Amino acid sequence: MSVTTQNQKAKEAYFTASQGQLIWARFKKQKAAMVGAVVLVVLILSGIFAPFLSPYDPTVAGRDKGYLNGAPQIPKFCDNNGCSVRPFLYTVTRERSLATNFRWVEKVNTDERRYVQFFVQGDKYKLFGFIPSSVHLFGMDNGYVHLFGTDSAGKDIFSRTLHAILTSLQVGTMGVVISFVLALVIGGISGYYGGWLDSVIQMVTDAIRTVPAIPLFMAIAAFIPPEWTAETRFFFISMILGLIGWPTLARRVRTHLLTERNQEYVLAAQLCGASPSHVIRRHLLPSFTSYIIVDLVISFPYMVLSETALSFIGLGLKDPVNSLGVMLQNVTKADVLLNYQWYFIPVIFFIALVMAFVFVGDGLRDAADPYSEANK
Numbered sequence: 001m002s003v004t005t006q007n008q009k010a011k012e013a014y015f016t017a018s019q020g021q022l023i024w025a026r027f028k029k030q031k032a033a034m035v036g037a038v039v040l041v042v043l044i045l046s047g048i049f050a051p052f053l054s055p056y057d058p059t060v061a062g063r064d065k066g067y068l069n070g071a072p073q074i075p076k077f078c079d080n081n082g083c084s085v086r087p088f089l090y091t092v093t094r095e096r097s098l099a100t101n102f103r104w105v106e107k108v109n110t111d112e113r114r115y116v117q118f119f120v121q122g123d124k125y126k127l128f129g130f131i132p133s134s135v136h137l138f139g140m141d142n143g144y145v146h147l148f149g150t151d152s153a154g155k156d157i158f159s160r161t162l163h164a165i166l167t168s169l170q171v172g173t174m175g176v177v178i179s180f181v182l183a184l185v186i187g188g189i190s191g192y193y194g195g196w197l198d199s200v201i202q203m204v205t206d207a208i209r210t211v212p213a214i215p216l217f218m219a220i221a222a223f224i225p226p227e228w229t230a231e232t233r234f235f236f237i238s239m240i241l242g243l244i245g246w247p248t249l250a251r252r253v254r255t256h257l258l259t260e261r262n263q264e265y266v267l268a269a270q271l272c273g274a275s276p277s278h279v280i281r282r283h284l285l286p287s288f289t290s291y292i293i294v295d296l297v298i299s300f301p302y303m304v305l306s307e308t309a310l311s312f313i314g315l316g317l318k319d320p321v322n323s324l325g326v327m328l329q330n331v332t333k334a335d336v337l338l339n340y341q342w343y344f345i346p347v348i349f350f351i352a353l354v355m356a357f358v359f360v361g362d363g364l365r366d367a368a369d370p371y372s373e374a375n376k
Contacts, residue, residue: 089113187252208247
């Protein structure tokens with residue numbers, strides 16, 4: 001096939017491609033966005049399959065009573081006694097020593113190996129919330145394995161981190177969905193009808209945008225009953241994040257509808273007897289669907305950041321719920337900073353999750369804009 005024929009086919013594919021295909025073609029050209037997308041997919045899958053990937057129950061039920069504040073355990077394949085096909089750990093005993101002011105001292109028995117096994121039976125769980133199972137990706141033939149160490153209660157930090165990613169993603173998803181629906185409804189009504197209704201809605205929108213978030217959450221936290229369950233608090237925090245997160249997207253929806261409502265295709269639909277809700281739903285909103293998707297992706301990390309910040313300062317989720325914010329509460333303790341640095345491992349996952357969303361959101365924003373400098 002000649003070069004001329006290839007160029008002709010490329011031009012034909014370009015002019016016949018859908019909007020989604022054009023966005024994907026532009027998105028693939030951005031290396032940072034593609035790397036962020038890969039990291040994001042890995043983290044999301046890790047959260048979704050957390051019960052299977054984690055070796056133990058992240059709650060107190062799966063704790064290791066004999067390994068409190070234990071350091072990370074990295075399986076190895078070789079030692080002075082030779083190499084093994086299967087990864088292994090040494091048997092470790094811990095005791096408090098007078099010489100170290102009664103801190104834990106570990107004694108390693110290099111002659112006794114414990115081997116890592118795959119697809120082992122362990123704590124029961126429900127995958128996706130409804131598929132009962134007790135199979136875990138890996139475990140030990142004897143005792144426990146803690147890749148990221150344990151906390152002060154003996155809970156496995158690796159298992160807690162994977163479940164925390166899932167919880168933070170769930171809170172962010174619920175908050176985004178609530179704000180998305182409110183933004184489409186309120187912004188659609190404001191932009192389509194205009195006039196005095198638009199003025200009233202914009203005054204309400206501006207009033208909500210000027211409310212400071214942290215004092216608002218402190219006031220709400222003061223009225224939360226202490227007897228609320230973790231599930232109730234979870235849904236309450238998700239709803240609050242959604243209820244205060246819609247004004248920005250609503251403004252963008254309103255602006256687009258104000259410019260599009262007098263276009264010929266909208267007037268044609270109105271002359272055919274289409275109702276306002278039909279015109280907004282079937283004609284106006286689909287005309288900038290790609291931009292709405294980009295806004296959702298960009299707003300997602302802010303929802304995760306909000307949940308993490310609230311849980312970090314004690315106003316959001318609390319134990320026994322595992323979220324990134326709850327886990328970050330422990331890293332502020334002086335004893336942790338000096339002696340238990342592995343508590344910071346969830347911080348790395350939190351930064352990776354937020355940065356991945358930011359890179360993907362920026363990439364989608366540039367790809368959806370045909371006039372962006374990145375597409376020239």
